[in-house]
Amino acid sequence: AQSVTQPDIHITVSEGASLELRCNYSYGATPYLFWYVQSPGQGLQLLLKYFSGDTLVQGIKGFEAEFKRSQSSFNLRKPSVHWSDAAEYFCAVAITGNTPLVFGKGTRLSVIA
């Protein structure tokens, strides 16, 4: 069965600094890959997804992610963090574009002035 590891439980960055959130997956083939963001008391919002093609994916809110097959990774990046980016970030995988998502445990992002 596929699994997702987000090694960092909590990350604190200064506003304006760059950000990278790590995600590693365990699956024999290349799964469908997703990053979601969850603000307190809110549902999950899709930031970006990778199905195939260009391994650098652009998403909403200035986020991007890079798929690296050799490292089974799909790390999320943002060049300059805003205070409004403080939230919980979840990486997720699916075997196909239709099957249920398997989520990591999430990384909580705090942004300081």
Next chain:
Amino acid sequence: DTGVSQDPRHKITKRGQNVTFRCDPISEHNRLYWYRQTLGQGPEFLTYFQNEAQLEKSRLLSDRFSAERPKGSFSTLEIQRTEQGDSAMYLCASRQGVGTEAFFGQGTRLTVV
């Protein structure tokens, strides 16, 4: 259409009572998913419908849990004889087709006392 709607947003119940949650997906979406999220964890898959057919159930879905999606529209998730371990956020998501984005509702937070 304003997105996936879940009702109620919060539910406090005594141990042993039955509870039922409702999810109204985006109207043209034929796939509907239920997830459970506990504190500090990512969402965990519970069950999945395509139209009115329940296609997959997680081992997390004990016999006290039942889900329906009559007529392939809204869905209900019922928990019988609630236990304190059932306290969690229950999330509903819907999508239209293969490879499309899954949209999440804001969730129902259940507290069993």
